[in-house]
Amino acid sequence: MITLNNVSKKFLWKKAVHNMDVHFSKGKIIGVIGENGSGKSTMFKLIAGLLKPTNGEVLVGEKLADRKVSATVAYMSDIDQFYPFFNAAQLIDYYESQFSDFDRQKAMDILSFMKVDGDEKIKHLSKGNRGRVKMAVTLARNAPYILLDEPFSGLDPMVRSSIVQGVIQYLDLDRQTLIITTHEINEIEPLLDEVVVLKEGTVLAQGNIDEIRRNHQMNLVDWMKRLYEGEKLT
Amino acid sequence: MVMDFKPDKPIYQQLIDKVSSEIIRGERNAGDKLPSVRELAVETGVNANTMQRVYREMEQQGIVETKRGQGTFVTENLERLQELRTEMKQLYIEAFVQDMSELGFTLDEMVDGLVHYQGEREGKNDYTE
Numbered sequence: 001m002i003t004l005n006n007v008s009k010k011f012l013w014k015k016a017v018h019n020m021d022v023h024f025s026k027g028k029i030i031g032v033i034g035e036n037g038s039g040k041s042t043m044f045k046l047i048a049g050l051l052k053p054t055n056g057e058v059l060v061g062e063k064l065a066d067r068k069v070s071a072t073v074a075y076m077s078d079i080d081q082f083y084p085f086f087n088a089a090q091l092i093d094y095y096e097s098q099f100s101d102f103d104r105q106k107a108m109d110i111l112s113f114m115k116v117d118g119d120e121k122i123k124h125l126s127k128g129n130r131g132r133v134k135m136a137v138t139l140a141r142n143a144p145y146i147l148l149d150e151p152f153s154g155l156d157p158m159v160r161s162s163i164v165q166g167v168i169q170y171l172d173l174d175r176q177t178l179i180i181t182t183h184e185i186n187e188i189e190p191l192l193d194e195v196v197v198l199k200e201g202t203v204l205a206q207g208n209i210d211e212i213r214r215n216h217q218m219n220l221v222d223w224m225k226r227l228y229e230g231e232k233l234t
Numbered sequence: 235m236v237m238d239f240k241p242d243k244p245i246y247q248q249l250i251d252k253v254s255s256e257i258i259r260g261e262r263n264a265g266d267k268l269p270s271v272r273e274l275a276v277e278t279g280v281n282a283n284t285m286q287r288v289y290r291e292m293e294q295q296g297i298v299e300t301k302r303g304q305g306t307f308v309t310e311n312l313e314r315l316q317e318l319r320t321e322m323k324q325l326y327i328e329a330f331v332q333d334m335s336e337l338g339f340t341l342d343e344m345v346d347g348l349v350h351y352q353g354e355r356e357g358k359n360d361y362t363e
Binding site for chain 2: 027189209218
């Protein structure tokens, strides 16, 4: 499990995350949604140990998140940070050298599941195929926690659905937990067990998808809109 | 391909309805092996936990049976499958009656309408034959 206890993160005067309390239980797929600037990416960097909280604590399992947390957290950033001159095979070699939980065969399987040519250099790949390669190396880690920050951003519907299917096929929910941020809410709703809604750096709500549907007879987008509007009214 | 889900009903419930409909239509017969949790999850685009719940609930309802190490199968209890067919009919009738009542139709008007509809359809069939 991952727990944020009263976490705040300030960048100079700006509060990116403010008194955030949230708990992610194991063996689930959890979506983190909210408007731009609501703190999603900052929350992920805090969990991945890439940022230190200004206040509060971030626990991954039993341990405080720091740089070493990367051994148990596979974090996929929303920006392309790979060497452009690598091809997929070289990227796989590199990942294998960095992460002891990296499963080479799984990476190859995912690439072929997503129909990507592993010989092409990353800089020559289309944006869609770069997105697929990024997913393949991230999902190929047998890490207990996987964080995907905006995996669908700028990708066409075919790539998005092949990524969703790759997640379903290769994620092992008996041993892994996946947390994902996206604005493509309708598309990932069936993939999620739970959702956390962020606004202005705090948690507006957390809920189970099927309970939201049962209790409110509405899908995730409508529920989120109502939460946002309710906030504005008060 | 990935399924479209209605907004007002839990996803696992819609998947139970989908598999049940396939059984009633005879696309899946008594004793047939069902796809694995993961196969069906990938096919419909839902996560494996949800699909597991679908099979678990259907097993509790006696519609499917899980055999250890072999997978999940449509029950061979034909009586139960006949019941399922009746339950499904009941479900659709309730939804129909509710919609029609909201539009202000009485039960008698609905029955008349159905009889008339059947007459028209039979008339059409006579004409084409």
